[in-house]
Amino acid sequence: MKCVCENNARCDPVSGRCSCSPGWTGHNCGKACDSGHWGADCAETCSCRNGDGGCDAVTGQCICEAGFTGNRCDQKCPAGMFGLGCLHRCQCENRALCDHVSGACTCQVGWTGTFCEKPCPQGFYGLDCQKKCLCLNGGSCDHITGICSCPSGWIGPSCNLTCPAGFHGKRCNQTCVCLNGGICHLASGECVCTPGWIGPKCADECPAGFYGADCQQRCLCQNGATCNKTDGKCLCESGWTGTACELECAAGRFGVDCQQMCDCENGGQCNIKTGRCRCTSGWTGDRCEEACKSGLFGVGCKERCRCAHGASCHHVTGDCQCPPGWRGKLCDKVCLPGMFGERCMQRCSCAQGTSCHHVSGECGCPPGFTGNGCEQTCIPGTFGLNCNQVCQCSETNQFCHPVSGLCYCAPGFLGPKCDQICEDGRYGPSCERECQCQNGGKCAPSTGVCECPAGFIGPRCNITCPAGRYGVNCSQVALCGDGAQNDPITGRCVCAPGRRGEGCNQGCPSGWFGAECNQRCNCSNQGLCDPATGNCTCGLGWTGDRCDKECPAGRYGANCQLKCHCHNNGSCDRVMGTCRCGPGYYGHLCEHACPPGFHGPLCQLQCDCMNGASCQPVSGECVCPPGYHGALCHRVCERGRYGQDCIQECDCDNRTPCDSVTGKCFCPPGKTGPRCDTDCRADRYGPDCTETCECENGAPCDRRSGRCLCPHSWIGLLCQEGGPPRYTHGSNRGDLQHITPAPSSRRTKTDEPVFTEEAEVKGQV
Template sequence: MGPTCQQACPEGFYGTGCHQRCLCHNGGTCDPATGHCTCPMGWTGLACELACTDGHEDGCGQHCACLNGGVCDTQGRCHCPPGWSGSTCESPCPVGHFGAGCQERCDCGAKGLCHPITGTCQCPPGWRGQRCEKACLPGLFGKSCAERCACPPGEPCDHITGHCSCPLGFTGAACETPCPPGTFGERCAQRCHCVGPTQDCHPITGTCVCAPGHHGPDCEQECPEGWYGPGCVRPCECKNGARCERTTGMCHCPAGYIGADCSIVCPTGRYGPDCAQLCACWEGATCHHVTGVCLCPPGRVGPTCEQGCQPQRYGVGCQQHCSCLNGGLCNATDGSCTCGLGWTGESCALGKAAPSLVLAASCAVPAGTMPPATASPVPAAAPRDAMGLCVSMVSWGAMGWAGAQGLCVLQGAPCMLLSGCSFPGCPPGFYGTDCQQHCDCAHGAACDPATGHCHCPVGLRGPRCQEGTEGMYGEGCRQRCDCMGNAPCDHITGHCLCPPGKTGPHQKYMTQLEDLFPRHSSEPAHGRWDLGAAWAGHGL
């Protein structure tokens, strides 16, 4: 404008002669020739009437570069969320600061970290407390002290790593492992310098000591008989001539003995090394626990006591002569007499009063019953009178009933009204006609009084009950033993008969751990050998 058109339009006007008013708002400037608005940062539109949306600047054409959730204003400046700082919110709050603009301060001590947003202290593993100033309680470790230690009782663990603070001479996550040979000290980290296999390194001090079973200045001498262990200072506790292991003190039992110290004699029915052999003795006899030789009870003879005494013999080895008279039966065990009808006394030498009138008929004596010991016939069917005598009414005469009386009661047997005389069964160990035959059943099994057939108890079988099948038990020996290592079982109950060093219902192996370096004492070696059951014999 102006006379020579050298003057620009005043602010807010444009066009020919500068007569038109600019329409720009919000600080926008217009072109003096065209009136086009140039908007300031944060505004847009023909008249700069529109504000830029978040995240844009400089005419709303550029995107903001704010990070970590920061928001920029219309000028492009980033407004950072709590916990972040920097022109683009790229940096977390420096140590000891938190919150909006990282303006607030926190104190988490030397070990904790301050949360950049909340300001709470974040403790490293092994620490706790508001300022992380406290270590984990004993028995706990790790992040937030939430893990439990696995150390042996009384042994602390590292509150950060959980590693056990092992005593000298032990290592392992739970201090359960003694130092391996050649090492000693804290966590077995040091090397020993002992020479030869007869020397051991002390796991705590590293001092060279004699290995178990040796002694002497150079540990070259073996333990003398009756001593064992490191330095040979422990006395052996083995009994009955057992051999003592020089290194451990373990007893090696001779035949016929078992137990940790070989003090237990083989149970009844077994003999030999480890009591593993079954006795072959019959009729309730025992066998020698070392040799297995049968020791027959009174009234039995033979290599396996399978034979009874001959008539008129009794006692040990059937060497004694019976004194029974008048048909009395001699007890093969003690020689006592069982007197027949009409006789009494220790030797059946004294007679009883007999009836004056006897009938010719007599009772039949079935096999398996005891007959009268006299030749007096007895009525075949005899009621009993007031005196307990059997009476047979056979005929009627001038004198009335002519009858015969006879004693038909033997050893308290009843006189039956209809069937006649009732005879008692054979005594134990006898059968057949007149009970004169010996039962031939093993292990005290009973026999049929008429036939002599053996009735086998549980755990035995065979025609004479002489077999106790190896590995079987129960009635008829039909159940199989459930013992490990081919160990035998009780032929009646099935209980396992464990050899030395084994125990439990199925013989699970147990290992006896000795102290690596015991105190110098005379304490016996400890151990236990459980016997699951004992073999039970049967007698007459």
């Protein structure tokens, strides 16, 4: 027969009875064990807990439900594990309890959320965050205990009390340091200054030009006045009055608040500050009480009269007041024929054809004179009455006296034959006069007029070439850079500290300063070094003589001059004042452009512009001052150009050079005017006609050098010596008084031989 056993049961070969494998039962082993039973033929009973008591039908091993483990399922899952087979790890945080069956979290006091990962929301605390906090004034409570944590400036169980006076900060344990009546902020401790004071401790007065709370109000005082740092009231300088010191003292008053009276005379005006008199034309003295001295006129009595023949001029206008016998604007013309005397108003009474003396009116000219007014001496080579006798002087360089006919050496010569020229340093008749030239100038032996060496001008060669000029007659232009002087002789530029190069148009290289740029700068932290003095200009966040000190607390910016305004424990960046600004700007609100010499992000890039040029704070592009161009403003305008970026052309006559900054023409000697196309007027000379001629007796001066061009018979530096014979009216006849430099003659104080009424006129026929 066939066995019918199932599920791997064994069949007895004799009886055919089935022996079931563990977990099975029934006559053919086709039935699984009932719950709670296991083993062969399901004969064993399960011994499991915490569930339905079921176990594995084959092995009898307990099958635990979720949350339990152990051979008999009599143990809960270990801490941190949960679920079926205790295979899942708990995710609860902050010491929360984890359910061993489901893994659900039971939160500790002060925590919430699925995994107890969140503290109680603001304003709540305790178990399940059900309790409401009672903190005031921005205080926060502990999410577990509910105890209040007060912000700076507050204390008390519910943060309901302010800090006592003089204290601030967290728990009010910091002492206030405000000075000059400043009030301390309860939270930050920052001082709120009284009007007129600023600074972290209110220790600094408002800077010049500002007053009031936080020094935010701008003073309105004008004309150098100072304003009260508290209320802005103006304290006027001498010479000003008014609420804003905007009014000048009225005429006749000066001093503080215009309380003093002026005492100027003759129309003089007094200085509103000092009361010093400013005189009108023709007057001088402390009170303008004195007229100009003889020979001078005009404003400050600085103009020299140009009247000839000893005439005086009006002290105000300079108009010449002619002596008898002379007329004309400069009294350089004799009376018209037939007239003589005061203002040439008298008519001659001489017979027709007979000359009349222009001074005395006497008829007929005395010996040695001719002309309608007897004003001219005999022409060279003639002498005597009516100049009709011929001189007998045979030697070269000999003159013939117009009255006597005596022969004498011309000025500048001496010796028996008048063939010896005056030695160096002497000039004039018989070489008796001493030259007055200075600075190596040489004088002409005949007239004494100086020939000046390079570097000097003037009648005595006593005037050094003005700045920017050199050479003979100061005719050369020295194009030296800003602040440089030039040698008046060679024109070589002498550079000021901080400049170098042949034309002093180059600045010191970076890191060097002083004369010839031979001193090394010692500025730290990228501080800029002044090329002239070496003084350091500190970058942002640094201060001190060497820019080696960081800004103190509460300060930031260039040289630490700006005040921080951070609140609620905010910190102030010593460089930028907390604001992150774009290139070219800095400050709490980015309201400050980079200080001079800096540009770019955080203003940390140094401008490399030269010659005092500034640079754009954003791009660093150089903005050249007038007179310079180039990417670094390192190039001086080429000759013939000037101004901003050197785009303007000089408008000077004959290609005369002009100032590279202003375009003003450098006029050569003898020229003036905006274009240097105007000749100097008769009484001026030198470069731009800046010097005043000193020539006398109507002599003009050379417009270039200032040398006097003496008329016939006049000599000396200023043509003040010699002159024609002078007519003296002393008897019934006209006699002469004249220079006769004969070697044996007796001399007067002016070394002039004199012919008077008693003098014998020799050589007369």
